[in-house]
Amino acid sequence: MSAYLDHNASAPMLPRVRAAMLAALEMVGNPSSVHGPGRALRAVIDDARDAVARATGAETKQVVFTGSATEAITQAIVGGVKAFQIDRVVVCATDHAAALKAAEVCGVSVRTIGVDENGVIDFDALALLADTAGAAGEKLLVAVSWINNETGVVQPRAKLESLIGPSPHILVIDAVQALGKRDLDFASSATDMMAVSAHKIGGPAGIGALLVKGHADNVRLIPGGGQEQGRRGGTESAVLIAGFGAACAEFATVFDNARAAELVGDFESRLTRVAPDVVIFSYGAERVGTTINFAVPGIKNTVAMMSLDLAGIAISSGSACSSGKVGRSHVLSAMGVASELSECGLRVSFGWSSTAEDIDAFFRAFETVLSRHRRNGAAA
Numbered sequence: 001m002s003a004y005l006d007h008n009a010s011a012p013m014l015p016r017v018r019a020a021m022l023a024a025l026e027m028v029g030n031p032s033s034v035h036g037p038g039r040a041l042r043a044v045i046d047d048a049r050d051a052v053a054r055a056t057g058a059e060t061k062q063v064v065f066t067g068s069a070t071e072a073i074t075q076a077i078v079g080g081v082k083a084f085q086i087d088r089v090v091v092c093a094t095d096h097a098a099a100l101k102a103a104e105v106c107g108v109s110v111r112t113i114g115v116d117e118n119g120v121i122d123f124d125a126l127a128l129l130a131d132t133a134g135a136a137g138e139k140l141l142v143a144v145s146w147i148n149n150e151t152g153v154v155q156p157r158a159k160l161e162s163l164i165g166p167s168p169h170i171l172v173i174d175a176v177q178a179l180g181k182r183d184l185d186f187a188s189s190a191t192d193m194m195a196v197s198a199h200k201i202g203g204p205a206g207i208g209a210l211l212v213k214g215h216a217d218n219v220r221l222i223p224g225g226g227q228e229q230g231r232r233g234g235t236e237s238a239v240l241i242a243g244f245g246a247a248c249a250e251f252a253t254v255f256d257n258a259r260a261a262e263l264v265g266d267f268e269s270r271l272t273r274v275a276p277d278v279v280i281f282s283y284g285a286e287r288v289g290t291t292i293n294f295a296v297p298g299i300k301n302t303v304a305m306m307s308l309d310l311a312g313i314a315i316s317s318g319s320a321c322s323s324g325k326v327g328r329s330h331v332l333s334a335m336g337v338a339s340e341l342s343e344c345g346l347r348v349s350f351g352w353s354s355t356a357e358d359i360d361a362f363f364r365a366f367e368t369v370l371s372r373h374r375r376n377g378a379a380a
C-alpha cells in the first residue's frame with residue numbers, strides 16, 4: 001500500500017519527460033555553438049520554449065529559462081527593483097519564501113500585505129497603498145502568489161491586474177501552483193512578469209522560467225555570457241529544458257482539473273465523516289481543486305506524518321522545508337490560526353497520477369492514527 005499525495009511539493013515525473021530528457025542526454029555540445037551538435041541542442045531548446053509558451057499563453061520570446069522558479073521570482077523582484085527604479089516592494093504575507101526572501105534582499109523598503117482568516121489578500125490595504133504611492137510619485141513592485149502552495153487559495157488575479165496593471169507599478173505573479181490548472185494567459189494579461197516551475201507538473205526539478213513582457217526585457221539577475229538574449233546568463237541545460245517542454249505538452253493530456261476536484265471533494269467528505277472535528281483551512285475561499293490543508297485538533301502533524309509515512313503515504317505538513325523539518329507554517333500564522341492548531345496542519349495535494357485508490361490507502365492509514373489518538377485520549 002502506498003500513495004503519493006504531495007504533488008504541490010513536487011509531482012512524479014511524466015513518462016514522456018523522462019524520454020525527452022534521455023534523448024537530450026545523448027546529445028553533445030553547447031547550444032550557443034554554431035556547429036551541427038550545438039545547433040541540434042539549440043533546436044531542442046527552441047521546441048521546449050514553444051511548448052512552455054503554449055502552456056502559459058506567452059509569446060515564445062517572452063519565455064526566459066531559469067534554474068528554478070525561486071530564481072525566476074528573485075530575478076523579477078531583485079532585478080525588477082533595479083530595472084524599474086522601484087521605491088518599494090510589496091509582497092503578500094502568505095507568499096512563498098521565494099518571494100519573501102527575495103524581498104528581504106531587494107535593497108528597497110518592503111511592505112507585507114496581510115490576509116483574512118481564509119488566506120485571501122487584504123485587497124483594500126493594497127489598493128490604498130497603490131493609491132497613496134501613486135499620489136506620492138512612488139513606484140511599487142507587487143509580487144503575489146496566485147495559488148497558495150499550502151492552502152490552495154486562489155488570489156484574485158484579475159483584481160490585482162486591474163489595480164496594478166494600468167498603473168506605473170509593476171505586477172509579478174508567482175504562477176508556480178497555477179501552471180496546468182488555470183489559464184495563465186500571460187501575453188494578453190496585465191501581469192508584467194510571471195514565474196513557473198517544471199517540477200510541479202511532472203517535469204524535472206532545477207528548471208523554471210520567468211515570463212517577461214518586452215518592457216521588462218532588461219530585468220536581470222545573472223548577466224554572464226548573454227544567454228537567453230541577455231536575460232539570464234549561464235549555459236542552458238538542454239536536458240532540463242527538454243524535460244520542462246515535454247512536461248508542458250504532456251501534463252494537459254494526463255491531468256483533468258474536474259477529476260482532481262472530484263477526488264478532493266470525495267476526500268473532504270470522507271475526512272469530515274471520520275473526523276467530525278476536523279478544521280479545513282481556507283474553507284470559505286476559492287481554492288484550487290487539488291489541495292486540502294486540514295487539522296484534527298490534538299493530533300500533531302509530526303506524529304500523523306510519521307505514522308502515515310510508515311504506511312507508505314506521502315503527504316506534507318505545509319510547504320516542503322529545506323531542512324526536512326516540520327516548521328511552523330507562516331501561511332497559517334498569517335491567517336491567524338493558533339499555533340496549537342497549526343501544529344496539527346496536514347496538506348494533501350493531488351495531481352496527474354492521483355487515483356481513488358490513493359484516497360483509500362490514505363484513509364486506511366489515517367483511521368489508524370485517529371483510533372490511536374482516541375484510545376490515548378480515553379486512557380488519559
Ligand SMILES: Cc1ncc(COP(=O)(O)O)c(C=O)c1O
Pocket residue numbers: 008009068069070071096098145147148149174176177196197198206207208
Ligand atoms: C508557490 C510556489 N512558488 C515558488 C516555488 C519555488 O519553485 P522552485 O522549486 O522551482 O524553486 C514553489 C515550490 O515549492 C511554490 O510552490
